[in-house]
Amino acid sequence: MHPKRPCSTVGQMVALAALAAVLAYAAWRTSDTPLALDYAWASHVATAAAETGMRAVTVDEAHAIATSFSHLVLDARKPSDFAAGRIPGAMSLPVSDLDTHLPALAGLLTPEQPLLVYCSGAECEESLELGRILIQSGYTNIALFAGGMAEWTAAGHPVEQ
Template identity: 30%
Template structure:
């Protein structure tokens, strides 16, 4: 009759707008090496491998939105939050892959020089 609560899929443009307006706290659940290589400006890193919903920072009046590479791990983070009694239900559908496909900028590491490239 009633299924599990649905994860709220946000598009890359929705997340970008919310980030620009300081309405969300973006939490990247990829592993540290993935995060270091390329990330969305303003995201915090809380890897799924050691993810503890109770350790998430206080977001105040901001919505917490999870993000990963393609949307699978961020969906898993939403589920872990639900099981822990947290009302976090939003993630970036398609992850950083969808973000880049939408033509949005990322912070990346230039492996040849070790410099961080931030197009902002």
Template identity: 35%
Template sequence: MPGVVIFAAVFSGALSPVSAWSEEGSAPAAIEGAVLLSAEELVATFEHHPRLVMIDARLTGDRRQGYIEGSVSLPNTETDCDSLARVLPGFDHPVVFYCNGPKCRRSYVAVKRARRCGYTRIYWFRGGFAEWKAKGYPYLNE
């Protein structure tokens, strides 16, 4: 899986589309049913779950600013049970969601939708791309 490459190199309610409010305010500190991860914990989680699917819940324009290698672009506005089923092999497959950072609610919305669809091994990288970049981890640009 492409996401493993970067880590090996570094560390040998409703399912309708969400409007612009998803970028305003701050995301909550936690989401029931999701394990909160820091950047370091995300790397460690990849070491324990090398098949972890990482979903970038940002819009395509945000992704042009950079993204974590191996992540799948699935904006929260397109996240529903069908789109999740296309990228996740089963309801118990580990998945992590991220977006721009603590002030971005897109990954929060995507996690809530995944839970409603029945996914059970959900991780949330609340610090998102902002934390990843601030801590000096490598990333890709389109």
């Protein structure tokens, strides 16, 4: 008996993809915490912030906060991004270097001090991470501007350099 000839490359690819699809579906159906197919990623940071105990603010609210000086505005991006352009009055507090900056901040602020955190845009998570660390450090009044620098500049608000 002759061995069977293998089917074409495309046929093999279809068979492999079909098997992968069946297994992916089975894994998704049996998962304890399945990924929601309509999970909205654009609001991911804002959703996660709200779950962590922060208040998510829009670009208009962020603008009102920055112009009224009601909060200390904290920029969670790298120092080079901060230097290139920031929300006026913002202070640099990069998540990559919190060990040095956070203790200095602790001496200046009360736990109730209103803080506004932001990073580059809707896809970045440095502001979320900074907010989480600030909450763990005891700060209780944290607003997060998920739209970040991208939304700020798109709205035509002034940028400090």
